[in-house]
Amino acid sequence: MQTRNRKEGEYTMAREIKPYEELELKDDFMFGLIMHDSKYVKPFLEMILKIKIRKVVYPQSQKSIDLSANAKAIRLDVYVEDDQNTVFNLEMQTSDNRNLPKRMRYYQGVIDLNILQKGQDYTKLKKSYVIFICTFDPFGEGRHIYTFCNTCQENTALTLDDDAVKIILSTKGTMDDVSPEMKRILDYIDGKGASDKFTEELEEAVCSARQNERWRLDYMTLEYEYRQRYLEGKEEGRAEGREEGRAESRERTIQKLHERGESIASIADIVELNEEEVKRVISELKL
Numbered sequence: 001m002q003t004r005n006r007k008e009g010e011y012t013m014a015r016e017i018k019p020y021e022e023l024e025l026k027d028d029f030m031f032g033l034i035m036h037d038s039k040y041v042k043p044f045l046e047m048i049l050k051i052k053i054r055k056v057v058y059p060q061s062q063k064s065i066d067l068s069a070n071a072k073a074i075r076l077d078v079y080v081e082d083d084q085n086t087v088f089n090l091e092m093q094t095s096d097n098r099n100l101p102k103r104m105r106y107y108q109g110v111i112d113l114n115i116l117q118k119g120q121d122y123t124k125l126k127k128s129y130v131i132f133i134c135t136f137d138p139f140g141e142g143r144h145i146y147t148f149c150n151t152c153q154e155n156t157a158l159t160l161d162d163d164a165v166k167i168i169l170s171t172k173g174t175m176d177d178v179s180p181e182m183k184r185i186l187d188y189i190d191g192k193g194a195s196d197k198f199t200e201e202l203e204e205a206v207c208s209a210r211q212n213e214r215w216r217l218d219y220m221t222l223e224y225e226y227r228q229r230y231l232e233g234k235e236e237g238r239a240e241g242r243e244e245g246r247a248e249s250r251e252r253t254i255q256k257l258h259e260r261g262e263s264i265a266s267i268a269d270i271v272e273l274n275e276e277e278v279k280r281v282i283s284e285l286k287l
Helices: 030-034 036-049 098-117 181-191 197-210 213-232 239-259 264-271 275-286
Strands: 002-005 011-012 078-082 087-093 128-134 145-148 164-170
Touching: 002 145, 030 197, 030 213, 030 239, 036 078, 036 087, 036 164, 036 181, 036 197, 087 098, 098 128, 098 164, 128 181, 181 197, 213 264, 239 264, 264 275
Parallel strands: 087 128, 128 164
Antiparallel strands: 002 011, 078 087, 145 164
């Protein structure tokens, strides 16, 4: 869907609100919910890394990291630690915007800075894995897995040993480069259906999550915030444009929720208006 900044005549692409009941594991919100359960994230990490993990600890799902009072928070889909002080960041990526490498570098940087902000010396930085699961092949080589570590270009046997690893998984891989279990998970994420015990359990967890009313309202609130920020624009000094964006975002969200049969009370809670104001907007939209 295209939205237009009426003042400047610029078009931007705004994300549609996908109905919560249609969310799949490849949708980052659902991915964060499901992987907040250790019985799913632990075996998933073990399959990716081919290691055994004794225990995982959750600071929180979709962890937000604030670098400073003036900086925007970065929201992580899944952020867990194990009993060996290793950090794992899992991100679902469905849009091929060609900025994947720099995005991974940014995520790695903010995770490290978040650790240092707690007063730890840089020598105490934890080993970390930034793992992106992509529903496309970012390099077009047909691999299911791409692993990146820092090595010396003059001597590839020499590694930097900075304990920072970046991994990209692709659901579009064609090579025989991962285990059959890993391939079945990637196929499930790609929409091919559950084909073994683990993917069947994932499917059951997704179906159960779709019935959770609190999570549904959390999702709608988050999507509204995304749309609002998108329409506000990023340039400073555009107060008028930002105000128009807020109003347009709110109206579009109210319209979508109303068309889906949401109650006035639920809509008011999501867009942070009173019920009378929601009724007024709905009445105006019908004109």
